[in-house]
Amino acid sequence: MDMSDDKIVEVYSADDLMDAEHIRRVLAEEGIIAKVVGASLHGIIGDLPAQLATPRLWVHEEDFARGRQIIELVKQEQRERSQTRSPWKCVSCGEENSADFEICWSCQIVDETQD
Numbered sequence: 001m002d003m004s005d006d007k008i009v010e011v012y013s014a015d016d017l018m019d020a021e022h023i024r025r026v027l028a029e030e031g032i033i034a035k036v037v038g039a040s041l042h043g044i045i046g047d048l049p050a051q052l053a054t055p056r057l058w059v060h061e062e063d064f065a066r067g068r069q070i071i072e073l074v075k076q077e078q079r080e081r082s083q084t085r086s087p088w089k090c091v092s093c094g095e096e097n098s099a100d101f102e103i104c105w106s107c108q109i110v111d112e113t114q115d
């Protein structure tokens with residue numbers, strides 16, 4: 001693959017460098033090569049508009065559609081995890097359930113103590 005002839009497009013604008021690196025690794029696991037762009041400008045060129053210093057991910061144009069899908073899934077999972085749930089005890093069988101579970105893993109009773 002000749003890199004110089006490939007179209008490179010921005011697939012994601014990250015919250016920060018950690019976010020950008022995380023997404024880059026997820027994409028790599030899916031076989032998509034992404035390049036983190038802009039992160040190195042952090043703290044070096046203070047006069048740039050903020051969005052230019054925001055880490056962004058660039059991918060080959062052919063990977064854009066699938067890349068977006070993967071990123072959307074990752075973001076959705078992150079949102080769901082960040083919802084303020086906490087571990088809970090089933091009122092029916094008394095088993096401890098982790099915050100991820102909305103239904104008791106043991107007896108399938110729905111957690112009614114939250115939401």
Ligand SMILES: [Zn+2]
Nearest residue numbers: 090093104107
């Ligand atoms: Zn239960």
